[in-house]
Amino acid sequence: xxxxxxxxxxxxxxxxxxxxxxxxxxxxxxxxxxYRQTMMRGLELLIYxxxxxxxxxxxxxxxxxxxxxxxxxxxxxxxxxxxxxxxAVYFCASSSALTANEKLFFGSGxxxxxx
Amino acid sequence: xQQGEEDPQALSIQEGENATMNCSYKTSxxxxxxxRQNSGRGLVHLILIRSNERxxxxxxxxxxxxxxxxxxxxxxxxxxxADTASYFCATDRGKSTFGxxxxxxxxx
Numbered sequence: 001x002x003x004x005x006x007x008x009x010x011x012x013x014x015x016x017x018x019x020x021x022x023x024x025x026x027x028x029x030x031x032x033x034x035y036r037q038t039m040m041r042g043l044e045l046l047i048y049x050x051x052x053x054x055x056x057x058x059x060x061x062x063x064x065x066x067x068x069x070x071x072x073x074x075x076x077x078x079x080x081x082x083x084x085x086x087x088a089v090y091f092c093a094s095s096s097a098l099t100a101n102e103k104l105f106f107g108s109g110x111x112x113x114x115x
Numbered sequence: 116x117q118q119g120e121e122d123p124q125a126l127s128i129q130e131g132e133n134a135t136m137n138c139s140y141k142t143s144x145x146x147x148x149x150x151r152q153n154s155g156r157g158l159v160h161l162i163l164i165r166s167n168e169r170x171x172x173x174x175x176x177x178x179x180x181x182x183x184x185x186x187x188x189x190x191x192x193x194x195x196x197a198d199t200a201s202y203f204c205a206t207d208r209g210k211s212t213f214g215x216x217x218x219x220x221x222x223x
Contacts, residue, residue, distance in 0.1 A: 004157070033211075042215040043158075043203065091157055101207035102146055106157030 004107035006092050012113045018080040021110045024073055025094030033104065034067055034077050035091040043091075049075065050097075082114045119147075119204040119214030127220040134191040136217040138204030139184075145207045147180060147187050152201045152216070161189075161202075196223045 005024040013019055025032045033048040047057040052069045060067070064083070069075040079086055089111050093104040122137045138147070146165045150158040164171045164180045164187065171178045177190040191198055201218045205211040 035213075043213040045212060093157075101211065102148065102163050103160045104150075104158070104205075104211055106159070108157050109155075 004092055004094050004105050006090075006107035006110050008110060009108065010111045010113075012115065013082055014115050015083055016081045017114075018078065019082045019086075019112060019114075021077040021090050021092075021112070023075045023077070023092030023107060025075070025092070026105055027073065028096065029094035029105070030097040031095045032069060032075050033093040033095075034075070035093065036088045037091060037109070038088045046077070079112075082112075084114045087112055087114050119206055119212065121202065121204055121214045121217040123217060124215070125218045125220070127222065128194055130194060130196055130221055130223050132194055132221075134194050134198070134219055134221070136189045136202050136219070138187045138189070138214060140187075140204075140206050141185065144182075147178075147207075148205045148211065149176075149178060149187075149189050150203045150205060150213075152203065154200070158203060158213075191219075194219075194221045196221050 007022045031050055034046040035043050036046055037043045044059055046059045047067045048055055049069045065079055067077045089109045091106050091109045093106045095104050120139045128134050144166055146163050148163045149161045151161050152158045162173045162176055162178050164178045166182055175192045180187045199221045201216040203213045203216045205213045
């Protein structure tokens with residue numbers, strides 16, 4: 001298996017622009033997580049899905065952030081409009097139902113810079 | 116606030132020495148996990164210890180868990196330069212929540 005695949009690897013955009021981050025989880029995994037990592041706040045859980053359904057989005061910073069999972073093999077995290085304080089590394093992770101609380105598989109992340 | 120808190124924030128040792136990192140958490144857990152993150156990469160799962168276990172080994176890794184103190188430690192024996200990375204503990208609570216990590220530097 002190729003592991004969790006995220007794209008793009010790097011994204012540079014200007015304040016006010018829409019940003020879409022993409023994630024392909026490991027095939028067969030039922031859970032998908034979006035995390036954000038910054039020096040100031042560390043690794044924060046933004047939202048997670050189970051069987052394509054959002055279960056907990058309490059970590060989503062504000063209405064500018066939205067996440068979707070239209071099918072089991074694809075998820076997006078959208079920021080509209082983007083702001084400089086959104087600059088961070090965004091990780092997607094997936095896990096199987098059996099190990100949802102025990103072992104997460106992370107993608108390589110998307111480095112987002114909002115100018 | 117973060118469920119897991121690692122200590123120390125940074126650790127620098129010579130190759131061959133042992134490295135010990137600690138993690139404290141606030142509420143009851145079902146399990147505690149340790150992850151490694153190399154610079155510019157995603158986190159990689161290292162080892163899991165369940166709440167009814169006190170110690171677990173995996174290769175050069177040794178993890179202990181003290182639920183009465185709500186703390187865990189990760190020991191890396193005979194460290195190598197390739198062990199240079201950030202190490203995070205995570206707890207379940209229905210979804211893994213991570214601490215801020217310990218940055219380990221192993222000098223060759």
